[in-house]
Every structure is written in C-alpha cells, then in structure tokens.
Amino acid sequence: MNLITVGTVAFDSIETPFAKKERVIGGAATYIALAACHFTKSCGLISVVGDDFPVAVLNEMNEKGIDQQGLQIKKGEKSFFWAGKYHYDLNSRNTLVTELNVLANFNPVVPPSYSTPDFLMLGNLAPDVQMRVIDQIPARPKLVVLDTMNFWMNIAMDELLKVIAKIDVLTINDEEARQLAGEYSLVKAARKILDLGPRYVIIKKGEHGALLFDKHNIFFAPALPLEEVVDPTGAGDTFAGGFIGYLAQSQNISFENMKRAVIVGCAMASFTCEKFGPERLFEITRDEINDRIEQFVALTDFEIYVEE
Amino acid sequence: MNLITVGTVAFDSIETPFAKKERVIGGAATYIALAACHFTKSCGLISVVGDDFPVAVLNEMNEKGIDQQGLQIKKGEKSFFWAGKYHYDLNSRNTLVTELNVLANFNPVVPPSYSTPDFLMLGNLAPDVQMRVIDQIPARPKLVVLDTMNFWMNIAMDELLKVIAKIDVLTINDEEARQLAGEYSLVKAARKILDLGPRYVIIKKGEHGALLFDKHNIFFAPALPLEEVVDPTGAGDTFAGGFIGYLAQSQNISFENMKRAVIVGCAMASFTCEKFGPERLFEITRDEINDRIEQFVALTDFEIYVEE
Numbered sequence: 001m002n003l004i005t006v007g008t009v010a011f012d013s014i015e016t017p018f019a020k021k022e023r024v025i026g027g028a029a030t031y032i033a034l035a036a037c038h039f040t041k042s043c044g045l046i047s048v049v050g051d052d053f054p055v056a057v058l059n060e061m062n063e064k065g066i067d068q069q070g071l072q073i074k075k076g077e078k079s080f081f082w083a084g085k086y087h088y089d090l091n092s093r094n095t096l097v098t099e100l101n102v103l104a105n106f107n108p109v110v111p112p113s114y115s116t117p118d119f120l121m122l123g124n125l126a127p128d129v130q131m132r133v134i135d136q137i138p139a140r141p142k143l144v145v146l147d148t149m150n151f152w153m154n155i156a157m158d159e160l161l162k163v164i165a166k167i168d169v170l171t172i173n174d175e176e177a178r179q180l181a182g183e184y185s186l187v188k189a190a191r192k193i194l195d196l197g198p199r200y201v202i203i204k205k206g207e208h209g210a211l212l213f214d215k216h217n218i219f220f221a222p223a224l225p226l227e228e229v230v231d232p233t234g235a236g237d238t239f240a241g242g243f244i245g246y247l248a249q250s251q252n253i254s255f256e257n258m259k260r261a262v263i264v265g266c267a268m269a270s271f272t273c274e275k276f277g278p279e280r281l282f283e284i285t286r287d288e289i290n291d292r293i294e295q296f297v298a299l300t301d302f303e304i305y306v307e308e
Numbered sequence: 309m310n311l312i313t314v315g316t317v318a319f320d321s322i323e324t325p326f327a328k329k330e331r332v333i334g335g336a337a338t339y340i341a342l343a344a345c346h347f348t349k350s351c352g353l354i355s356v357v358g359d360d361f362p363v364a365v366l367n368e369m370n371e372k373g374i375d376q377q378g379l380q381i382k383k384g385e386k387s388f389f390w391a392g393k394y395h396y397d398l399n400s401r402n403t404l405v406t407e408l409n410v411l412a413n414f415n416p417v418v419p420p421s422y423s424t425p426d427f428l429m430l431g432n433l434a435p436d437v438q439m440r441v442i443d444q445i446p447a448r449p450k451l452v453v454l455d456t457m458n459f460w461m462n463i464a465m466d467e468l469l470k471v472i473a474k475i476d477v478l479t480i481n482d483e484e485a486r487q488l489a490g491e492y493s494l495v496k497a498a499r500k501i502l503d504l505g506p507r508y509v510i511i512k513k514g515e516h517g518a519l520l521f522d523k524h525n526i527f528f529a530p531a532l533p534l535e536e537v538v539d540p541t542g543a544g545d546t547f548a549g550g551f552i553g554y555l556a557q558s559q560n561i562s563f564e565n566m567k568r569a570v571i572v573g574c575a576m577a578s579f580t581c582e583k584f585g586p587e588r589l590f591e592i593t594r595d596e597i598n599d600r601i602e603q604f605v606a607l608t609d610f611e612i613y614v615e616e
Binding site for chain 2: 089186188208218220222226229263264289293300301303306
C-alpha cells in the first residue's frame with residue numbers, strides 16, 4: 001500500500017456565526033484520506049466507526065480509492081461525535097460536545113495488506129494509539145507524518161513525546177507549537193521541536209498559512225484569501241492529506257518537493273473551507289485542483305534582482 | 309524631488325512584555341523616510357517638530373539623503389509624543405499617552421522645491437492635513453500612497469473618504485480594512501475599498517504578512533519569521549517606506565513591480581522589529597538589505613508542475 005491513514009471517522013455538529021449543521025460527516029482520517037485520494041489511488045484507512053455510520057458514505061470513499069480493510073465497524077455502537085462552535089473570526093472555536101463512543105476502546109489493527117506502506121499518516125488520536133500502529137509496521141515507511149493537538153499535551157505528554165521521537169514530520173498549529181516548545185517565537189519553537197526527533201515540522205497557522213521547517217530551511221505557504229469561509233472544520237486535516245498524498249504520489253521527500261506538497265496541502269484545505277464538512281472534497285475534479293494550485297503560484301510568485 | 313514623505317516625526321515611549329524604553333525616536337514619517345532613503349536619494353520630508361527634537365538625529369537623517377526643507381521646527385513647542393504598551397503576542401497594543409503638541413496646529417507647507425514629486429507618501433495623519441498637501445501639489449505625482457488608521461475612521465470618516473478618493477494606493481491593517489469596508493472577508497473588503505477610488509490596496513497583517521490587491525490580482529508576501537521581535541513599533545510605516553522607496557527608485561508602477569516593492573517593504577519592516585525604535589534603519593547596509601530580500605526569495609520560492 002502506498003499510503004496508510006490512521007485517525008477518526010466521525011460525525012460533527014458545527015455552528016458558525018452564519019449557519020449551523022447537525023451531524024455532518026467528520027473525522028481527521030476522513031478529511032486526510034479524501035484529500036490524499038486525489039493524488040494516490042493506493043490508500044488504506046485504519047479507523048473505527050459504529051454501525052450508525054452511513055454505508056453510502058463508506059462506499060463513496062471506497063469509489064474514490066480509499067481501501068477500508070483497516071476500518072473496524074462496531075455493531076451496536078456509536079461513532080465518535082464532536083460538536084463545536086466557531087467565533088466570529090472563524091480562527092478560534094469552542095468544543096461543545098465530545099462523545100468518544102467507539103473511540104474509547106479503539107485498538108487499531110494493521111491488516112497484512114497494509115504492513116509495508118511507503119507513507120504513513122498518523123492523524124490526531126491518543127498518542128498510545130498512534131504508537132500501536134507504528135509498532136505493527138515492521139519495515140520503516142519512507143515517511144511518517146504525525147498530527148496532534150494540545151489536548152494530548154495536557155493529558156499524555158510523555159506518550160506524545162515518545163511517538164514524536166519516532167516520526168519524520170510533525171504537523172501542529174501555532175498555539176500548540178508554542179505550548180509544546182515553551183517558546184513564543186515560532187522559529188525558536190520549531191527548532192526545539194526538531195530536537196525532539198522529527199526531521200521536519202509544519203506549523204499550521206489557519207487563515208495565515210503554514211510554515212515548513214527543517215534544521216536549515218524555512219518555507220512559507222499562505223492560505224488562499226477566500227471571499228467566504230463557510231466552515232474551516234477539517235482544514236488542517238485536509239492540509240495534511242494533500243501534503244502526504246502529493247508526496248506519496250511523487251515518491252520524493254526532498255525539501256524542494258515538500259515545499260510543493262505544502263502548497264498542495266494549502267490548496268486542498270482551501271476547498272474544505274468552502275462548504276460544510278468534507279463536501280467539497282467529494283466533488284472537486286483534477287482540473288479544479290490544478291486551477292487552485294495555479295492560483296497559489298499567482299498569489300506568491302515574484303522575481304526580484306537585488307542591486308549592489 | 310523623487311519622493312516626498314508627509315507624516316509625524318516624534319518621540320515614543322514603548323513597553324513590551326520584555327523591556328521598556330522612554331522617548332525613543334518615532335513618528336510615521338521618520339520610519340518611512342529612513343526606509344525609503346536606502347532606495348532613493350532624492351527624498352523630502354514634510355513634518356513638524358518642537359525644539360526638543362534632537363538636532364543630531366535630524367543631521368543623521370540629512371546625511372542619509374532625507375531633505376528637510378519641508379520640516380517645520382517650532383520654537384518653544386514640544387514634539388508629538390506617543391506611549392504604548394504591547395501585549396504578549398506583540399500583534400496588539402494599547403495606547404497609554406498621546407500628546408499632540410506641535411501636531412495640534414500642524415499646517416503642512418510644501419516648499420517650491422517639493423512641488424513636482426514623482427512619488428508622494430502620505431503617512432498616517434489627520435485626513436484634512438493629508439488633503440492640504442495634495443492640494444499644494446499642482447501636477448499629479450506618478451503615484452500617491454496613503455496610510456491611515458481606525459482613529460480617523462472614528463472621528464473624520466467624511467474627510468478620510470475624500471482623501472482616499474484622490475490617491476492610488478491605500479495601505480491599511482487588516483482590522484482597519486474590515487472596519488472601513490464593513491466586511492470581514494479581506495477579499496471582499498479589498499474590493500469595496502478599491503471602489504472608493506484607489507487602484508491598489510495593501511492590507512498589512514503584521515506578523516502574518518501583507519496582501520496587495522488590484523481589481524484583478526492578489527499578491528501575498530509573508531512577514532519574515534523572526535527568532536525574536538524586540539519592538540514592532542513603526543513596522544507598518546517602515547513597510548510603506550520600503551514599498552514606495554523601491555517604486556521611486558525603479559520608476560515602475562506595474563503590478564509586477566509592486567509585488568517586488570511589497571517584498572522589499574516586508575524586508576525593511578523585519579529590520580525595524582529587531583531593535584527598539586528605528587535604530588536598525590540607521591545602521592543597516594545595502595548588503596544586509598540584499599541578504600534579507602534573498603531570505604524572502606528562499607522563504608517563498610517553489611516550482612510546481614500541475615499534472616493532468
């Protein structure tokens with residue numbers, strides 16, 4: 001398998017200052033896989049849902065090339081549910097409800113057909129669950145990307161640091177990077193995080209774009225300035241999915257290619273913001289993705305010759 | 309004269325979470341001129357100070373090519389004074405003291421040698437003062453850039469709209485753009501502002517960079533991720549000074565060249581943040597500026613080929 005994605009597949013209820021939607025399809029792995037599948041057709045999913053999760057959606061994901069041998073469907077149980085409310089700036093939100101349901105006892109099982117992935121994407125989950133997936137994959141993948149959040153820093157920092165030491169790329173938002181490193185400056189925070197093990201760190205700044213760091217380089221990609229953000233839920237996961245999907249397709253993990261992958265991640269994330277839930281990811285075409293990537297080129301391209 | 313800068317020359321007392329400095333050199337025109345003079349040596353200043361302002365600083369500015377025929381020095385009066393305190397994120401601040409002093413009755417006089425500028429930079433001031441400068445320049449400059457702030461929207465919106473209708477480029481921060489346009493989306497806000505008269509609008513987002521809009525294009529330039537921001541005072545004015553200084557030097561006001569000018573503005577602003585007040589602008593060399601511009605190229609440069 002080219003790419004394995006681990007994470008939640010769930011329901012979200014979302015309230016923005018402009019609208020409210022109950023129980024739309026959500027979950028980190030949903031967004032990641034739906035973004036990545038536009039780039040690689042060899043894409044496996046490790047997750048868990050209850051039998052309340054619509055089979056039609058799973059079938060649609062399967063048609064998009066998302067293999068579900070690693071998806072556990074628990075009879076008589078309920079899928080993970082999250083409800084949140086966005087503030088006026090849509091860059092901050094409050095969690096209203098978290099019902100773990102099937103996630104409470106999630107024991108990820110890597111099926112034999114998934115045991116030698118080239119690329120492994122560990123979406124936001126309890127660090128010990130992320131570690132159990134790493135432990136089941138005997139040969140080290142070409143690249144392991146991990147996403148996490150402040151919640152795990154607050155309650156499971158030791159486990160989180162252990163898993164961070166085992167991965168190649170950490171994706172994390174700006175506030176979380178500051179918390180993890182104990183540094184306000186993102187440059188200093190990134191350097192401290194690189195000392196924890198990863199070779200790369202990506203700091204996601206929501207509507208303000210994303211920064212890619214290795215020990216020697218910094219690359220910045222903006223978010224696309226949108227006329228209207230309908231719902232930013234899943235934008236960070238979509239970013240991660242576009243990023244790893246592009247890398248998995250191109251099989252090239254140089255810093256130069258990671259820069260392209262960050263741009264692709266930002267392009268994919270911009271689609272997610274245009275409608276509630278992952279709706280846009282189901283409908284976008286390759287042409288739309290190409291046009292969007294070209295918008296990023298136009299947005300950031302300049303040539304300058306310095307004068308002595 | 310190639311470039312005329314209008315604005316305050318003043319004292320600032322600045323408190324950050326990390327340090328405090330009393331009565332450093334400040335003022336919008338100070339920062340603008342000190343940034344622009346690295347690019348054009350034909351640079352005139354229209355402003356007012358009291359006789360408390362140090363002659364040594366004026367001499368230093370003069371040595372950097374900043375002509376002061378338009379600078380009024382009021383005997384027995386005090387220079388404009390501002391004191392502010394930054395919050396922990398350094399992206400927001402409170403004004404503690406504003407003493408208008410000489411600014412209260414400032415009547416700008418354009419000397420004959422300044423009457424045909426190629427470029428005119430109207431730094432943040434009361435809109436009617438900005439208008440009085442425009443009215444004294446008989447032939448329209450090649451480009452007029454105006455900076456303003458929310459204070460004038462609150463107390464002098466009619467005068468502000470009149471002067472905005474007469475200029476080519478408005479520079480404004482994100483919150484102020486939202487207030488002026490009554491739109492939260494910066495894309496929509498920019499479009500509404502362009503309908504007010506200017507051909508270009510630059511939305512400054514502090515540590516999150518700057519957006520340049522005309523009716524058909526958007527360009528984004530990041531702020532340089534700094535290890536340490538010592539004092540962001542004057543960064544927006546320095547940006548404007550680098551922007552118009554670069555344009556004045558190159559005499560090219562195409563969108564392509566404005567993109568370069570925005571990058572130069574961001575590069576110059578990054579220097580200002582490194583020390584208190586405009587100290588870095590006095591000491592930086594052409595080599596340092598060139599290196600900084602090349603850091604921006606490295607930070608944003610990518611090549612991507614879209615696949616069908």
